[in-house]
Amino acid sequence: MPARKWYIFFRFRQDKLNLVKEKNEIVMKTLLIPVDFSSTSDNAVDFAIEWSKAYGYERIILLKTFYDTVFDHIVVSAEYAPVSPHYMARERQEATAQMDNLSQHIITQTNKRVQVVSMVSEAPLLRAILEVIRDESPEMIVLGSDSFKYSSGSFIAGNLIPIAKASPVRVLIVPAAYSYQPVENILVPCDYKTLDSLHKLQNLQIPPQWDDSKLLVLNVDAKERYLNPDEQLKEAEQHVHERLRDYKHEICYSSDKNIINGILSYTEKHKIQLIISLPGKHSFLYYLTHKSISDAICRNAREPVMILK
Incomplete structure (x- = not known):
């Protein structure tokens, strides 16, 4: 042919x-x-x-x-x-x-x-x-x-x-219908089981325009372990701080039982201009690909989502 x-x-x-x-x-x-x-x-x-x-x-x-x-x-x-x-x-x-x-x-x-x-x-x-x-x-x-x-x-x-x-x-x-906005707050959903994927943010080469932007690292923890953090959770948080020491950042939590709902509920309550999806089987993208597209993206995503590689 x-x-x-x-x-x-x-x-x-x-x-x-x-x-x-x-x-x-x-x-x-x-x-x-x-x-x-x-x-x-x-x-x-x-x-x-x-x-x-x-x-x-x-x-x-x-x-x-x-x-x-x-x-x-x-x-x-x-x-x-x-x-x-x-x-x-x-x-x-x-x-x-x-x-x-x-x-x-x-x-x-x-x-x-x-x-x-x-x-x-x-x-x-x-x-x-x-x-x-x-x-x-x-x-x-x-x-x-x-x-x-x-x-x-x-x-x-x-x-x-x-x-x-x-x-x-x-x-x-x-x-659809989302208009460009300067990026001030960037949401980074992160499963603590795959914290090593945070190094992909370095590959992103954060532009100078984001020098004053804040990375909000969100962990959805239905068991609410963050209320009384044990040593393992403290080590995970320390790992986040070390990985992102060059960036303005903050660790946030959600107690929602559903990963996607927890992430998107957070965006409804806070001014987010960009969601960054880290690679790996515990990433935001992983959950999107294992749910209905219409439910996970079309119905829920209200802010731009950047999927890293």
Whole structure:
């Protein structure tokens, strides 16, 4: 079977450019945003614009996949008539125009300071994303997520978990209708059984903009051992302080019997602008992947969630 073709379009300061790959090319600080033109996806783009301005990103890659299944070529009718090639061609032309408009929107909102690369692929979504990561080395993926109050029917939102699990780079999940806010309080849910995963925060390379931000390390302890801490708990707390000695931080507790409810209830009572999910089987992501996506992410997540790798 022949390899699927890539159709790539580039825009930088409103001029179309050819991509030149050089071995010694300087790597630009890049965000990757898979898009599907839903309101949730568009909101993720607007969030990414503000994020890129705040944290000095130089390039944004927009990715749209046209992967077709056998059912995409069939009209749902009594005759199951094949979809006209002209219809599919027109669909691609319209999507290309939308990508162009989205690129222009980013260029305008960033005052032409960010290079925008539009990529259109016929590969399945996950494979297309992994190929872009391999070839373009983005620092992070930004994904839009529907909420329990609103669903845009976003294809991207419906594939959050597979993307987050497979991605070799960190992922930022942006809830629908959430507008960018300066990061002052960062919630770090942490199971004391996997405290070693805290070293991933060092790999995050906390930006200077977070110098005054506080890391709130939250442990959900249904047994409320924190009320009368034993030596083991004290050692765990000391380990947290040692790991995060270079950062402004605080240890917090929840007595909720459910991990997810404990975490998200905490965000309702405190002003949180970002949740960081540590890797490992006791991470926030682990619990999300072992619960219903609609219940764990779409219904509950009200703040952006950054999943570290």
